[in-house]
Amino acid sequence: MSTRLSGMTAQPPPPAVGEGSTADDGLDVVDGLVQLSFHIQAVLAQVAADHDLSITQIRLLGILRDRDAEMLQLAGHLGLDKSSVTGLVTRAERRDLVRRVPSPRDRRAVLVTLTSQGRRLTSDGERRIRDRITTLTAGLTKTEQGTLAALATRILRVR
Amino acid sequence: MSTRLSGMTAQPPPPAVGEGSTADDGLDVVDGLVQLSFHIQAVLAQVAADHDLSITQIRLLGILRDRDAEMLQLAGHLGLDKSSVTGLVTRAERRDLVRRVPSPRDRRAVLVTLTSQGRRLTSDGERRIRDRITTLTAGLTKTEQGTLAALATRILRVR
DNA sequence: CTAATTTGGTTTGTGACACCAACCATTCCG
DNA sequence: CGGAATGGTTGGTGTCACAAACCAAATTAG
Numbered sequence: 001m002s003t004r005l006s007g008m009t010a011q012p013p014p015p016a017v018g019e020g021s022t023a024d025d026g027l028d029v030v031d032g033l034v035q036l037s038f039h040i041q042a043v044l045a046q047v048a049a050d051h052d053l054s055i056t057q058i059r060l061l062g063i064l065r066d067r068d069a070e071m072l073q074l075a076g077h078l079g080l081d082k083s084s085v086t087g088l089v090t091r092a093e094r095r096d097l098v099r100r101v102p103s104p105r106d107r108r109a110v111l112v113t114l115t116s117q118g119r120r121l122t123s124d125g126e127r128r129i130r131d132r133i134t135t136l137t138a139g140l141t142k143t144e145q146g147t148l149a150a151l152a153t154r155i156l157r158v159r
Numbered sequence: 160m161s162t163r164l165s166g167m168t169a170q171p172p173p174p175a176v177g178e179g180s181t182a183d184d185g186l187d188v189v190d191g192l193v194q195l196s197f198h199i200q201a202v203l204a205q206v207a208a209d210h211d212l213s214i215t216q217i218r219l220l221g222i223l224r225d226r227d228a229e230m231l232q233l234a235g236h237l238g239l240d241k242s243s244v245t246g247l248v249t250r251a252e253r254r255d256l257v258r259r260v261p262s263p264r265d266r267r268a269v270l271v272t273l274t275s276q277g278r279r280l281t282s283d284g285e286r287r288i289r290d291r292i293t294t295l296t297a298g299l300t301k302t303e304q305g306t307l308a309a310l311a312t313r314i315l316r317v318r
Numbered sequence: 319c320t321a322a323t324t325t326g327g328t329t330t331g332t333g334a335c336a337c338c339a340a341c342c343a344t345t346c347c348g
Numbered sequence: 349c350g351g352a353a354t355g356g357t358t359g360g361t362g363t364c365a366c367a368a369a370c371c372a373a374a375t376t377a378g
Contacts, residue, residue: 027308027315029304029311030288030289030292030293031308032308032311032312032315033199033307034199034288035315036192036311039315040192040195040196044196070355071355072355072356080337081338082355082357083336083338083339083356083358086358087334090357091335106354107344107355108355109354133189136317139314139317144313145188147310149186151303151306151307152194153191154303155295155296156186156191156194156195157298158297213363215363215364229327230326230328231325231326231327240365240366243366244327245328245329246363246365249328250364265325266372267325267327267372268325268373269326
């Protein structure tokens with residue numbers, strides 16, 4: 001989890017693994033992926049913090065961009081306990097970013113929907129993240145960016 | 160950001176950004192990197208949880224593999240407030256994974272050093288992470304893995 | 319040499335966030 | 349219709365992040 005991470009602006013955190021054994025030349029693929037992952041997380045945390053949000057809250061709002069969702073769906077997508085989602089949604093609701101509405105499907109259930117303020121913040125957040133990561137990859141050629149995207153897609157499909 | 164994340168075993172969490180707008184073909188490079196980052200984080204969280212640790216604790220121990228460190232050095236490497244590092248080290252000390260020893264350089268300072276138990280756990284953790292990520296990239300050829308490592312290195316250098 | 323300032327680390331307070339167990343209202347099943 | 353399962357909340361607990369304040373030690377300025 002992540003809570004709001006100030007003070008992580010200029011230097012992304014080094015990864016837990018490989019820190020002491022990182023070659024000062026290129027990294028092997030495992031170290032490279034781990035360090036890259038933390039770097040991307042630091043970008044996400046920075047953008048989240050700029051909006052007074054955590055990474056998990058940004059993810060919650062991102063899920064709700066295209067569709068309303070019930071609590072258990074959110075729990076599944078986020079990989080969290082349902083009680084954690086109760087807390088997340090309550091805090092987002094308090095910020096007027098989401099609203100709980102009764103589900104027509106089941107009187108026990110609620111649908112979580114973005115408010116217009118939540119929609120604006122989510123759009124802005126996604127744009128900033130996209131900008132930051134585009135800047136990160138600007139040193140690569142378009143072909144290299146395409147290769148990276150293709151390799152990432154291949155890895156993600158093996159799951 | 161991270162506490163101990165049980166219940167995130169089979170399915171890594173989808174990323175906050177791009178979830179609703181992911182093409183069902185390949186991803187663009189931004190979405191690919193974000194989703195890959197969360198996937199790697201989920202692997203790290205899983206291995207950490209298997210050792211009853213958080214990702215941050217795994218990173219702490221990883222930093223200490225090659226050298227002892229003072230609290231402020233750890234704070235710098237981890238990108239955390241010094242009081243957060245006090246808590247992390249206290250909890251790790253309670254587990255007998257690390258020890259605080261007086262610094263010869265400055266009577267105010269302490270050096271944090273791995274215990275033998277901490278060293279064993281850190282070795283095991285790193286091996287498991289390496290195995291899991293190697294499995295993740297097994298669908299790529301050696302050439303593709305090298306390309307991915309090179310691209311990751313290039314991105315990380317631009318910072 | 320002394321006083322003032324800075325620093326290393328801890329403590330306290332606060333809020334977020336994660337999980338587990340228990341609960342209640344509702345739905346489903348036999 | 350009764351029992352079991354489910355959706356979401358609540359309470360409890362522990363981790364984790366930061367800010368502010370504190371104390372002892374080191375450094376700096378005069």
